[in-house]
Amino acid sequence: MLASLPPSEWTPDAAAHLLNRAAFGGSPDEIHALYAKGHRAAVQNLLQGGEEEDLFPAPEFGPMTSLGKMREKSMRPEDRAALKKEANREARKHLDEARMWWIHRMASTPFPAREKCVLFWHGHWATSIQKVKDPFLLLQQNQTLRTNAFGSFDRFTKEMSKDPAMIRYLDLNNSSAGKPNENFAREIMELFTLGEGHYSEQDVKEVARAFTGYRINPKTGAFVFSSKKHDSGTKNIFGKTGAFNGDQTIDLIVAKPQCAEFLTAKIWNFYAGENPSHAWNQVLASEYRASNLNMGDFLERIFLSREFYSSKYRRRQIKGPIQWLVQTCKVLERPMPNPKMVNATLQQLGQVLFAPPNVKGWDGGRAWISSATLLLRYNLAGALVRGGSSTPDIEKILPRGTPPDKACELLSARFFQAPMSPALRTKTMDFLKANGESPAVRRDLVHLLLSTPEFQLT
Amino acid sequence: MKQTLHTRRHFLRTSLLGGAVSWTVPAFLERTFFALDAMAADSLIQTATGKDAPILVVLQMAGGNDGLNTLVPFTDDAYFRARPSLAISANKTLKLSDHFGLHYKLAGLKSLHDEGHLAIVQGVGYPNPNRSHFRSTEIWHTASDSAVTEKYGWMGRYFDSCCSGEDPSVGVGIGNQTPQAFAAPEPRGITFARPEQFRFDLKNATDRDVSDEFFRSMNDFESEQMDGASIGMLPGHADGKGDTLDFLQRTSLDAVVSSDKVAEIIKRTQPGVSYPPNRLADSLNLVARLIGGGMPTRVYYVAQGGYDTHSSQAGSHEKLMQELDTSLAAFCADLKAQGNFNRVLLMTFSEFGRRVAENASGGTDHGAAAPLFVIGGKVKPGLHGEAPSLSQLHNGDLIHRVDFRSVYATILSKWLNAPVEPVLKRAFPLMSFV
Numbered sequence: 071m072l073a074s075l076p077p078s079e080w081t082p083d084a085a086a087h088l089l090n091r092a093a094f095g096g097s098p099d100e101i102h103a104l105y106a107k108g109h110r111a112a113v114q115n116l117l118q119g120g121e122e123e124d125l126f127p128a129p130e131f132g133p134m135t136s137l138g139k140m141r142e143k144s145m146r147p148e149d150r151a152a153l154k155k156e157a158n159r160e161a162r163k164h165l166d167e168a169r170m171w172w173i174h175r176m177a178s179t180p181f182p183a184r185e186k187c188v189l190f191w192h193g194h195w196a197t198s199i200q201k202v203k204d205p206f207l208l209l210q211q212n213q214t215l216r217t218n219a220f221g222s223f224d225r226f227t228k229e230m231s232k233d234p235a236m237i238r239y240l241d242l243n244n245s246s247a248g249k250p251n252e253n254f255a256r257e258i259m260e261l262f263t264l265g266e267g268h269y270s271e272q273d274v275k276e277v278a279r280a281f282t283g284y285r286i287n288p289k290t291g292a293f294v295f296s297s298k299k300h301d302s303g304t305k306n307i308f309g310k311t312g313a314f315n316g317d318q319t320i321d322l323i324v325a326k327p328q329c330a331e332f333l334t335a336k337i338w339n340f341y342a343g344e345n346p347s348h349a350w351n352q353v354l355a356s357e358y359r360a361s362n363l364n365m366g367d368f369l370e371r372i373f374l375s376r377e378f379y380s381s382k383y384r385r386r387q388i389k390g391p392i393q394w395l396v397q398t399c400k401v402l403e404r405p406m407p408n409p410k411m412v413n414a415t416l417q418q419l420g421q422v423l424f425a426p427p428n429v430k431g432w433d434g435g436r437a438w439i440s441s442a443t444l445l446l447r448y449n450l451a452g453a454l455v456r457g458g459s460s461t462p463d464i465e466k467i468l469p470r471g472t473p474p475d476k477a478c479e480l481l482s483a484r485f486f487q488a489p490m491s492p493a494l495r496t497k498t499m500d501f502l503k504a505n506g507e508s509p510a511v512r513r514d515l516v517h518l519l520l521s522t523p524e525f526q527l528t
Numbered sequence: 529m530k531q532t533l534h535t536r537r538h539f540l541r542t543s544l545l546g547g548a549v550s551w552t553v554p555a556f557l558e559r560t561f562f563a564l565d566a567m568a569a570d571s572l573i574q575t576a577t578g579k580d581a582p583i584l585v586v587l588q589m590a591g592g593n594d595g596l597n598t599l600v601p602f603t604d605d606a607y608f609r610a611r612p613s614l615a616i617s618a619n620k621t622l623k624l625s626d627h628f629g630l631h632y633k634l635a636g637l638k639s640l641h642d643e644g645h646l647a648i649v650q651g652v653g654y655p656n657p658n659r660s661h662f663r664s665t666e667i668w669h670t671a672s673d674s675a676v677t678e679k680y681g682w683m684g685r686y687f688d689s690c691c692s693g694e695d696p697s698v699g700v701g702i703g704n705q706t707p708q709a710f711a712a713p714e715p716r717g718i719t720f721a722r723p724e725q726f727r728f729d730l731k732n733a734t735d736r737d738v739s740d741e742f743f744r745s746m747n748d749f750e751s752e753q754m755d756g757a758s759i760g761m762l763p764g765h766a767d768g769k770g771d772t773l774d775f776l777q778r779t780s781l782d783a784v785v786s787s788d789k790v791a792e793i794i795k796r797t798q799p800g801v802s803y804p805p806n807r808l809a810d811s812l813n814l815v816a817r818l819i820g821g822g823m824p825t826r827v828y829y830v831a832q833g834g835y836d837t838h839s840s841q842a843g844s845h846e847k848l849m850q851e852l853d854t855s856l857a858a859f860c861a862d863l864k865a866q867g868n869f870n871r872v873l874l875m876t877f878s879e880f881g882r883r884v885a886e887n888a889s890g891g892t893d894h895g896a897a898a899p900l901f902v903i904g905g906k907v908k909p910g911l912h913g914e915a916p917s918l919s920q921l922h923n924g925d926l927i928h929r930v931d932f933r934s935v936y937a938t939i940l941s942k943w944l945n946a947p948v949e950p951v952l953k954r955a956f957p958l959m960s961f962v
Contacts, residue, residue: 241839251887260660266663428661430662440705440720445783448728452729452732456732514739521728523776523780
């Protein structure tokens with residue numbers, strides 16, 4: 071059992087920490103509402119959500135049938151080229167729709183903790199449009215991630231091994247008895263379940279045989295199993311012998327003690343913002359096992375624990391680009407900017423949805439920050455503050471006539487959820503005293519506060 | 529403890545020490561100032577970034593380039609047996625010797641070879657090769673043994689030991705993510721992809737000067753407002769090294785300082801030659817402008833992705849080879865036109881080569897040893913090292929003949945005039961490609 075947070079330590083700042091990490095943060099009003107529920111109810115409320123079934127209808131488009139057609143040998147080259155052009159145009163349009171649909175959902179759902187968790191799993195089961203090509207398959211995968219986000223890891227892994235986008239991304243659709251492709255077999259163990267060093271090269275070869283015959287129905291984009299292409303022979307995996315199929319192989323993998331440890335280290339890093347020490351990870355792994363590798367249950371244990379709220383984790387995590395964008399819009403109480411700006415922002419800051427850089431997902435942490443991305447964040451913050459058609463309500467953020475010291479309190483509670491540093495406080499007061507308080511000046515000040523190293527942390 | 533402190537910014541702009549004030553500074557800055565003081569005493573350092581200093585450009589071919597189809601052993605039957613559909617026939621290759629030819633799309637590299645400006649190191653790898661992209665990339669970036677996980681990069685250690693206290697732009701990564709090779713306890717090096725965006729934009733501000741002053745004081749710590757307590761807003765902040773906010777402040781400082789310089793160079797220079805329309809070419813074009821404009825950078829890092837050719841390799845690899853070739857040809861032409869070709873050495877690498885035998889999907893799986901290119905006005909051209917045997921394999925993979933750290937050691941020692949052991953932690957046999 072993890073030690074739980076004493077009630078006296080449940081403060082508005084603790085509530086802000088929970089909302090920042092479990093979801094995408096919120097306005098001062100939202101933080102206060104969460105705080106007012108009390109700790110346990112706040113955690114349960116976050117993890118149970120209450121999103122109506124059809125609040126976010128998925129964009130409606132089907133699988134790209136043109137990809138299959140293009141492979142037909144009888145097609146004339148000029149027709150093929152025209153088809154390809156049309157297919158690319160359509161794919162880009164669908165992909166943009168899917169991206170906007172998801173980011174809009176993250177920013178406005180009453181159940182943001184689930185979306186944050188889906189984002190975690192998207193980075194975990196990293197699959198990219200670059201190779202998958204068909205946006206329908208990624209949208210379908212996104213729904214699978216959502217269905218399983220708070221569920222059991224065992225079942226999740228089996229579903230992901232049969233996920234058509236994954237099948238295409240890691241070449242399972244080319245893997246057949248006698249000619250197994252090792253790509254998926256290696257990555258499922260190295261990156262999805264065990265981590266390096268807990269399987270042999272021989273295991274990779276044998277596991278590859280177990281996953282032969284996984285195919286995609288080109289018309290529906292659904293999983294199909296081809297027993298003709300499947301290697302039903304005897305395999306030797308982790309020293310155990312049997313005619314294992316894919317699901318049975320996953321049972322063997324998930325039963326290894328390293329699986330829980332691998333996952334908890336990753337989950338802790340994502341939510342607490344640091345790699346756990348070996349000893350702490352052992353504790354986490356036993357909690358995770360006690361939850362039967364159920365994510366919702368495990369997250370509840372973490373969010374109720376005292377450790378999660380320790381000062382060593384607070385305001386220490388570098389916001390990822392998605393977190394930065396969604397949270398910045400939330401604290402400015404402004405809507406998501408237009409699709410073009412969202413795409414450009416995420417592309418340049420390095421976190422494009424449905425396009426992780428590789429199968430390891432995003433490195434996260436300090437890897438988000440370079441001299442380039444930091445200056446970009448500062449400039450993009452300016453665009454969000456002054457923002458075109460949907461300018462934030464500066465009167466709400468900093469009402470006219472607020473005395474400078476009170477202004478510092480309002481601004482720090484909203485943007486940092488912690489007191490301002492003395493330097494920043496002095497600077498802010500001087501700025502207001504020297505420049506007056508026209509809306510434009512107050513906007514400039516907000517932009518400058520967002521253009522600081524401190525604002526990159528949550 | 530009393531000492532003279534200087535803002536890093538001031539130092540970087542003037543390369544002089546002056547304007548002394550005494551106040552408390554965040555731990556990481558304090559260390560920087562110590563380094564600057566120590567460094568100022570050592571005038572030798574100043575020459576390191578002189579106008580004529582040698583420059584290294586590292587080009588990563590990410591994903592695992594198929595070495596056998598890059599430098600083709602066209603007389604080896606084992607090659608044709610292993611690759612019934614992917615082998616490139618002898619008459620298609622661009623022949624460099626009686627046994628080896630370049631991929632047919634590498635015409636620009638063939639010309640560089642014939643002019644005496646291309647060296648190829650064959651069979652490069654390391655003992656106990658790792659077939660994970662990420663782990664193997666990390667091994668190449670950190671120059672560690674296969675079994676050792678090393679946090680810091682080989683370029684980071686080079687900057688640390690040879691360029692201490694220098695301008696942050698001693699290393700420039702083109703892209704948005706800092707290469708792990710630059711990682712160091714006190715990292716130096718900046719990263720950006722588009723120079724026009726590498727600048728804090730105040731054009732919408734009501735009063736640009738006032739806003740600029742606010743911004744700089746919060747991001748480059750020039751102002752006396754900056755005091756040690758400024759990071760006290762973080763509960764529990766104590767440790768200097770490794771603290772996340774320290775890291776952000778340092779990055780911010782480096783960004784603000786070097787963006788001024790980059791902007792100045794971009795304003796003053798024009799693109800030299802025309803480059804093909806692809807990202808690698810864009811990166812190399814930018815590197816050429818920065819070199820031409822006189823950046824004090826010693827090491828540039830660029831990358832080309834897409835080499836993980838598990839399926840339908842023939843077409844995709846051909847496209848990659850063409851992009852690589854045309855981009856490099858334009859880059860070399862540009863440097864020659866600038867008169868900087870003799871100052872620059874470019875090396876390529878990929879985290880691993882690919883399996884000798886093709887797979888059932890018309891592709892190749894992760895392998896081990898592969899050749900790499902070294903290009904420059906002063907290389908010793910031709911084939912170096914020894915080609916791995918295609919009949920004696922380890923688990924279907926080529927066995928390396930040259931440790932990649934021998935390549936690094938050679939470049940450090942013979943090109944950058946730097947001591948090898950502080951960077952690579954031990955000696956490696958030097959080669960003769962430069």
